[in-house]
Amino acid sequence: MLTILTVLSLVWIPGQAESPDPQVAALAEEIASKGWIAFSARGEGDTWDVFLCRPDGTGLRNLTATREFEEAAPRFSPDGSKLLFRRMEKGEVIDHDKWGFQGRLMVANADGSNAKPLGEDGALPWASWSTDGGRIACLTVKGIEIHNLATLERVRQMPRNGIYQQLFWSPDGRWFCGVANHQGELWTVVRMNATNGEVNPVREYQNCTPDWCPDSNYMILSSRPAGQPANDGYGYTQLWLVSGDGAEQRLVYGEDGYHIYGGCVSPDARYVLFTKTRGDGGESEKGGGPIGVMRMADAPNIGGESPDLRKVHPDANTAPVLYIGQGWEPHWTYAEIGSAP
Amino acid sequence: MSWSLRFLACVCCAAPFLYLGCGEQPDPGLDDQVTTRGRIEVTAELLEIPGEFPPNKLYDYAYVLKYRVLEVHRGDPGADILYIGHYNPLKPRQAVVDKRVKDIGGNLRRYRAGDCHRMALEVPIDDFYMGGIINEYHAETDAPVYWAVWTNRVVR
Numbered sequence: 001m002l003t004i005l006t007v008l009s010l011v012w013i014p015g016q017a018e019s020p021d022p023q024v025a026a027l028a029e030e031i032a033s034k035g036w037i038a039f040s041a042r043g044e045g046d047t048w049d050v051f052l053c054r055p056d057g058t059g060l061r062n063l064t065a066t067r068e069f070e071e072a073a074p075r076f077s078p079d080g081s082k083l084l085f086r087r088m089e090k091g092e093v094i095d096h097d098k099w100g101f102q103g104r105l106m107v108a109n110a111d112g113s114n115a116k117p118l119g120e121d122g123a124l125p126w127a128s129w130s131t132d133g134g135r136i137a138c139l140t141v142k143g144i145e146i147h148n149l150a151t152l153e154r155v156r157q158m159p160r161n162g163i164y165q166q167l168f169w170s171p172d173g174r175w176f177c178g179v180a181n182h183q184g185e186l187w188t189v190v191r192m193n194a195t196n197g198e199v200n201p202v203r204e205y206q207n208c209t210p211d212w213c214p215d216s217n218y219m220i221l222s223s224r225p226a227g228q229p230a231n232d233g234y235g236y237t238q239l240w241l242v243s244g245d246g247a248e249q250r251l252v253y254g255e256d257g258y259h260i261y262g263g264c265v266s267p268d269a270r271y272v273l274f275t276k277t278r279g280d281g282g283e284s285e286k287g288g289g290p291i292g293v294m295r296m297a298d299a300p301n302i303g304g305e306s307p308d309l310r311k312v313h314p315d316a317n318t319a320p321v322l323y324i325g326q327g328w329e330p331h332w333t334y335a336e337i338g339s340a341p
Numbered sequence: 342m343s344w345s346l347r348f349l350a351c352v353c354c355a356a357p358f359l360y361l362g363c364g365e366q367p368d369p370g371l372d373d374q375v376t377t378r379g380r381i382e383v384t385a386e387l388l389e390i391p392g393e394f395p396p397n398k399l400y401d402y403a404y405v406l407k408y409r410v411l412e413v414h415r416g417d418p419g420a421d422i423l424y425i426g427h428y429n430p431l432k433p434r435q436a437v438v439d440k441r442v443k444d445i446g447g448n449l450r451r452y453r454a455g456d457c458h459r460m461a462l463e464v465p466i467d468d469f470y471m472g473g474i475i476n477e478y479h480a481e482t483d484a485p486v487y488w489a490v491w492t493n494r495v496v497r
Contacts, residue, residue: 097400098441101441139471141468141470141471160471164472164473165472183480184476184480186402186473186474280399281399
């Protein structure tokens with residue numbers, strides 16, 4: 001019988017350390033020991049599991065390895081000692097937009113041990129870590145709720161002011177970001193002041209899946225700019241870096257023919273993770289897509305020939321991207337975890 | 342009277358009945374759900390559909406439509422013109438329920454400007470629905486957006 005790792009290795013290309021591209025190989029060597037990446041991928045039995053690997057793709061471990069559940073969307077606590085993720089019944093299709101509402105919230109040690117459910121199915125939606133890891137912010141129809149993680153007591157509630165999914169708490173605790181209805185438009189990433197609830201958009205038109213940079217001043221998000229001729233006028237989703245006030249906006253990565261999702265900046269902000277898929281949305285309904293890592297200093301970076309994108313961004317780089325395997329919604333910690341192989 | 346004249350007379354007498362039999366019967370859009378759900382119940386005319394309903398291939402959403410109230414059955418809508426959000430309007434109301442939005446429905450199959458709907462409503466929409474909302478009227482009014490809980494077709 002094939003083992004879990006054997007199955008995944010059929011689609012996993014750890015490290016590309018032996019890549020024929022010396023620049024990619026150099027990138028792999030540069031990041032190999034920089035902490036761990038947690039991500040979701042299909043494991044044995046084709047159910048989704050939470051995996052861990054080194055940033056170069058080596059040291060692959062299945063942290064959940066459950067055939068009776070689908071487990072996905074891991075998020076390290078700020079100190080890297082714990083993981084939050086969601087566990088769904090086997091066969092439940094993970095919705096690329098609404099996964100934060102699905103299944104039960106789970107908390108575990110960062111090595112996957114001692115996994116415990118928190119609340120019932122559908123409870124504690126979009127749980128996001130506080131700065132000290134002692135609380136979680138959740139998004140409900142009634143508003144943003146802050147819960148004590150140990151007791152699940154709700155300690156605060158505030159209006160959500162249009163935010164309807166993908167809520168994330170900034171590392172410094174001062175802000176929330178999320179996807180909101182704003183000025184009559186859906187798919188608008190906003191920043192919300194965590195004290196007074198004031199909201200500002202950070203980018204207009206068709207953007208989503210935001211995540212914070214470590215300094216809490218910038219966000220990484222996916223954006224599908226209007227006016228793209230490709231894909232019958234629908235265009236392709238790209239990865240963008242935006243300031244919290246929306247004043248600064250910069251392409252990080254794009255590639256004609258692919259939609260870029262799952263943006264996650266490394267704890268020192270020097271690198272960024274993403275996934276790329278042919279279909280829009282990140283393809284959590286299928287198996288996700290290749291997980292890529294690049295240097296933030298190489299942004300704006302365009303992959304492939306991408307003639308349409310290069311016309312719009314003629315000064316963009318063609319910089320190395322290390323692909324570490326197939327998955328969805330990766331997250332990065334620089335903490336050391338358990339006994340690494 | 343000749344046979345042809347008799348035949349013509351019969352046809353003339355039957356014509357009104359034939360017309361009524363083929364045309365739609367008035368329907369007030371009543372059922373147990375529309376009269377009990379939500380806090381407000383109105384019969385209203387859909388004035389326009391301001392844009393195209395996006396396909397549901399990638400995402401779900403509510404679409405705000407503009408109505409003129411014709412009759413108030415329950416509650417106080419507070420205005421003659423209502424802006425009402427309908428979930429995934431491309432889907433018939435009988436098939437619109439999903440894992441995220443459960444307590445809605447009706448017998449309406451499609452939305453057409455000029456049609457009348459009997460609706461059970463809640464307000465404001467954000468207290469009852471959390472998801473994407475397309476609101477083409479956002480710039481022209483800050484009137485509250487209602488949430489369509491139950492939507493039935495009315496034939497007047």
